[in-house]
Amino acid sequence: MASRRRMLLKVIILGDSGVGKTSLMNQYVNRKFSNQYKATIGADFLTKEVQFEDRLFTLQIWDTAGQERFQSLGVAFYRGADCCVLVYDVNVAKSFDNLNNWREEFLVQASPSDPENFPFVVLGNKVDVEGGNSRVVSEKKAKAWCASKGNIPYFETSAKEGINVEAAFQCIAQNALKTEPEEEIYFPDTIDVAGSGRHQRSSGCEC
Amino acid sequence: MQEADLHDLSDDPDYAASQQQALGRSLYRSDSAKSTEMDSGGGGGSETVYVKDNVAIHPTQYASERISGRLLLVKRDSSLFMTWIPYKLSVGGTDSTGRSSNAGILEKDRKLYTIKDVPLADVHSIRRHTPTLGWQYIIVVLSSGLAFPPLYFYNGGVREFLATLKQHVFIVRSADDANVFLANDFQDPLQKSLSSLELPRVVSVANGATLHGSVGALSSVENSERRNGDMQIATSSSEYSGRNKHKLHDPARDISIQVLEKFSLVTKFARETTSHLFRENHNNDSSIHERKQLDHKPSSASTDTQKISSAPVAPDPLEFDKLPLIWGKQRQQPLDVKEWVCFLDAEGRITDSKALRKRIFYGGVEHSIRKEVWKFLLGYHPYDSTYAEREYLASVKKSEYEIIKSQWQSISPAQARRFTKFRERKGLIEKDVVRTDRSISFYDGDDNPNVAVLHDILLTYSFYNFDLGYCQGMSDLLSPIFYVMEDESESFWCFVELMERLGPNFNRDQSGMHSQLFALLKLVELLDTPLHNYFSKTECLNYFFCFRWLLIQFKREFEYEEVMRLWEVLWTHYLSEHLHLYICVAILKRYRQKIMGEEMDFDTLLKFINELSGRIRLGDILRDAEALCVCAGENGDACIPPGTPPSLPLETASLYPQQDQDDI
Numbered sequence: 116m117a118s119r120r121r122m123l124l125k126v127i128i129l130g131d132s133g134v135g136k137t138s139l140m141n142q143y144v145n146r147k148f149s150n151q152y153k154a155t156i157g158a159d160f161l162t163k164e165v166q167f168e169d170r171l172f173t174l175q176i177w178d179t180a181g182q183e184r185f186q187s188l189g190v191a192f193y194r195g196a197d198c199c200v201l202v203y204d205v206n207v208a209k210s211f212d213n214l215n216n217w218r219e220e221f222l223v224q225a226s227p228s229d230p231e232n233f234p235f236v237v238l239g240n241k242v243d244v245e246g247g248n249s250r251v252v253s254e255k256k257a258k259a260w261c262a263s264k265g266n267i268p269y270f271e272t273s274a275k276e277g278i279n280v281e282a283a284f285q286c287i288a289q290n291a292l293k294t295e296p297e298e299e300i301y302f303p304d305t306i307d308v309a310g311s312g313r314h315q316r317s318s319g320c321e322c
Numbered sequence: 323m324q325e326a327d328l329h330d331l332s333d334d335p336d337y338a339a340s341q342q343q344a345l346g347r348s349l350y351r352s353d354s355a356k357s358t359e360m361d362s363g364g365g366g367g368s369e370t371v372y373v374k375d376n377v378a379i380h381p382t383q384y385a386s387e388r389i390s391g392r393l394l395l396v397k398r399d400s401s402l403f404m405t406w407i408p409y410k411l412s413v414g415g416t417d418s419t420g421r422s423s424n425a426g427i428l429e430k431d432r433k434l435y436t437i438k439d440v441p442l443a444d445v446h447s448i449r450r451h452t453p454t455l456g457w458q459y460i461i462v463v464l465s466s467g468l469a470f471p472p473l474y475f476y477n478g479g480v481r482e483f484l485a486t487l488k489q490h491v492f493i494v495r496s497a498d499d500a501n502v503f504l505a506n507d508f509q510d511p512l513q514k515s516l517s518s519l520e521l522p523r524v525v526s527v528a529n530g531a532t533l534h535g536s537v538g539a540l541s542s543v544e545n546s547e548r549r550n551g552d553m554q555i556a557t558s559s560s561e562y563s564g565r566n567k568h569k570l571h572d573p574a575r576d577i578s579i580q581v582l583e584k585f586s587l588v589t590k591f592a593r594e595t596t597s598h599l600f601r602e603n604h605n606n607d608s609s610i611h612e613r614k615q616l617d618h619k620p621s622s623a624s625t626d627t628q629k630i631s632s633a634p635v636a637p638d639p640l641e642f643d644k645l646p647l648i649w650g651k652q653r654q655q656p657l658d659v660k661e662w663v664c665f666l667d668a669e670g671r672i673t674d675s676k677a678l679r680k681r682i683f684y685g686g687v688e689h690s691i692r693k694e695v696w697k698f699l700l701g702y703h704p705y706d707s708t709y710a711e712r713e714y715l716a717s718v719k720k721s722e723y724e725i726i727k728s729q730w731q732s733i734s735p736a737q738a739r740r741f742t743k744f745r746e747r748k749g750l751i752e753k754d755v756v757r758t759d760r761s762i763s764f765y766d767g768d769d770n771p772n773v774a775v776l777h778d779i780l781l782t783y784s785f786y787n788f789d790l791g792y793c794q795g796m797s798d799l800l801s802p803i804f805y806v807m808e809d810e811s812e813s814f815w816c817f818v819e820l821m822e823r824l825g826p827n828f829n830r831d832q833s834g835m836h837s838q839l840f841a842l843l844k845l846v847e848l849l850d851t852p853l854h855n856y857f858s859k860t861e862c863l864n865y866f867f868c869f870r871w872l873l874i875q876f877k878r879e880f881e882y883e884e885v886m887r888l889w890e891v892l893w894t895h896y897l898s899e900h901l902h903l904y905i906c907v908a909i910l911k912r913y914r915q916k917i918m919g920e921e922m923d924f925d926t927l928l929k930f931i932n933e934l935s936g937r938i939r940l941g942d943i944l945r946d947a948e949a950l951c952v953c954a955g956e957n958g959d960a961c962i963p964p965g966t967p968p969s970l971p972l973e974t975a976s977l978y979p980q981q982d983q984d985d986i
């Protein structure tokens with residue numbers, strides 16, 4: 116009956132400090148880039164209306180602080196996520212190495228009912244820097260990791276130049292949608308999932 | 323690859339934890355001693371009536387980390403005992419997430435949180451949480467008022483646990499809350515009514531006898547906590563006035579502070595529940611004690627929101643609520659040079675620092691003299707120092723600064739390649755300084771030398787206080803200081819002083835933040851009970867929506883000039899060293915109608931608060947905060963756990979000695 120209701124899809128963006136999470140979110144939602152963004156403290160989110168087929172959704176994109184010390188806050192924000200975006204900086208090896216930590220951190224704190232199949236999307240950001248000459252993580256390596264974690268969709272982006280950002284979020288939205296149960300439940304308050312499996316989604320990404 | 327090591331290097335060590343190592347070990351020793359004694363004393367007739375695996379505790383300082391263990395109910399000599407034993411590391415395979423980092427810390431926590439043979443006779447109640455999203459957990463509250471950290475049932479089974487309990491002990495479901503199960507519901511009303519007061523006192527009325535030897539490792543923690551609680555009772559008695567000083571000089575504090583802080587975090591949720599539970603019962607009973615109090619206050623007709631009944635000067639929150647907040651004094655013009663020099667004697671001493679602080683509290687400081695005045699407010703210059711002494715200090719401190727700075731400046735590229743922590747720290751600082759106040763002309767544009775100075779000061783600070791290191795938010799705190807001081811060394815030392823007070827905000831275990839968020843919760847409960855109830859109903863009691871306010875002292879909430887005004891007012895510590903918490907309450911109260919009227923949920927509230935940035939009228943809020951602070955009085959003080967930042971540094975030693983012991 117609720118098929119015409121607008122559904123809220125919650126997306127969490129994670130990754131090391133400075134990889135460009137805030138910039139990506141703003142590029143997608145507001146189509147602009149500024150180098151005056153401040154380091155994120157606490158958390159914030161932006162929303163954007165998206166349309167699939169003939170249905171409208173509200174994408175709620177959460178941007179949190181990247182520094183490890185703030186991770187304990189995550190639990191308050193990760194709950195109820197429909198998709199998790201892992202971002203690294205293709206020019207910083209460490210930010211790629213940390214993807215695994217971020218992924219596990221998320222799974223622990225968000226405690227999705229079906230962790231094996233929870234949708235992630237990985238973004239390798241800042242491909243524009245020095246025309247790609249300073250990159251240290253190859254696309255191949257990134258894709259291999261994504262493949263090893265259950266075929267996580269992978270995009271190479273530049274928040275600065277707006278490269279691939281739209282496409283990436285299109286995929287993110289689609290994946291978020293898949294975690295929703297067949298009969299739509301109006302978000303957010305009273306979904307009783309205590310024990311029952313909420314996230315029944317088919318695996319893989321079709322984008 | 324040594325994932326765990328790398329992971330660990332990526333940030334700074336938890337110095338608090340390293341400090342606790344010794345403590346943790348001794349706790350463990352007494353714990354194991356007790357357990358053997360228990361085991362041998364228990365005799366033959368023990369029967370395990372309930373076992374549940376994968377029941378976990380989340381030590382809050384690493385909410386990501388969980389300590390999984392086994393929960394048992396054991397019947398012995400017709401008494402029932404509850405035990406929770408964490409798995410050994412080697413059995414960590416059951417910890418399905420496979421997190422291996424910080425193993426050392428987990429190891430200590432494991433010992434700290436072990437629950438050993440707690441007699442069910444000591445249990446006051448059990449609160450069951452079956453959230454719609456996430457795992458079920460229970461909070462066990464002891465008759466003493468102490469509560470264990472939430473026990474998460476990763477494999478479910480809360481119902482089964484309660485059902486088993488029911489077979490063996492007398493428990494009833496609370497009439498007020500279907501999720502609360504009261505055990506031994508026949509306590510004496512006096513204790514109950516005492517318990518319903520502020521939380522520190524709840525802990526202080528703990529009946530130690532019932533706990534002795536039964537809680538194992540926790541009992542020592544509990545002792546230190548109780549010691550602290552006693553202190554709080556003393557402070558709330560009417561003879562007391564200089565509360566903060568008392569607090570700082572308490573010898574018990576030194577010993578207990580670390581455990582206390584750690585433990586108070588862990589039990590944050592539990593404590594909320596505790597107070598909630600006790601209050602519920604309390605209201606139910608409408609004990610004589612409370613009735614009497616109420617009789618004196620005809621205005622508090624609706625009893626359910628009235629709880630601070632015992633204090634002689636307790637303001638009625640409801641009554642207070644009705645009044646418009648106009649009690650704060652009219653703000654004055656900022657202190658100017660002419661007035662400023664009047665505070666100085668011939669040799670440059672400030673003779674009446676209290677009068678000065680009061681003056682600044684009500685009006686702030688003109689920008690032209692900030693450079694001078696801030697050094698006093700921050701504690702870098704002693705009030706009784708002379709011009710000559712200060713000049714000398716500046717030169718000494720300048721060379722001291724240069725020495726510390728040279729420590730990282732002399733790191734060669736080859737050395738840096740082998741110094742991951744240095745590289746990462748430097749990288750983080752580099753990324754942050756270019757994201758700090760770039761809209762202020764002082765810091766704008768490419769290759770701005772002032773940005774480079776921010777970088778150098780922060781990196782030097784991270785060597786000066788290597789244990790704390792660099793954390794996001796610090797650049798926000800430094801920016802106005804350097805803007806005012808315009809001198810690298812002086813800015814550094816002022817920043818050092820500020821970090822003496824705010825350093826715990828950046829603790830890796832977030833202890834400073836958690837204690838402030840907790841204090842804020844208590845203050846709102848005291849000063850705006852309906853709002854508190856609303857937050858409780860909407861599960862907003864974690865107050866994470868105020869995180870940014872507290873972490874960087876409202877730096878992002880006001881215009882630059884206003885931030886400086888606010889900070890100098892806060893730094894006077896004139897009415898309270900925790901005025902910033904009252905400012906939080908004041909802001910929330912300003913918008914309470916909107917928050918409750920629009921029935922904001924957590925997300926909406928967070929967004930709303932974030933978007934308040936730049937829209938809060940500082941003058942009004944300062945006056946509200948002053949009024950609230952005065953109004954709350956001692957009851958307000960009692961809401962704020964000892965050690966909550968920004969605590970005043972001691973005259974001689976640092977308040978956080980562990981940060982200073984090995985300055986590199």
Ligand SMILES: Nc1nc2c(ncn2[C@@H]2O[C@H](COP(=O)(O)OP(=O)(O)OP(=O)(O)O)[C@@H](O)[C@H]2O)c(=O)[nH]1
Pocket residue numbers: 130131132133134135136137138139149150151152153154155156179180181182240241242243244272273274275276753756757794
């Ligand atoms: N060249 C380039 N720079 C970028 C790009 N994305 C972000 N940046 C810059 O990288 C820095 C960090 O970007 P943020 O978006 O603030 O990073 P973040 O991941 O949100 O960082 P935290 O909030 O600290 O967790 C800023 O100086 C941005 O201007 C990009 O695609 N290309």
Ligand SMILES: [Mg+2]
Pocket residue numbers: 136137138153154155178179180181
């Ligand atoms: Mg950010």
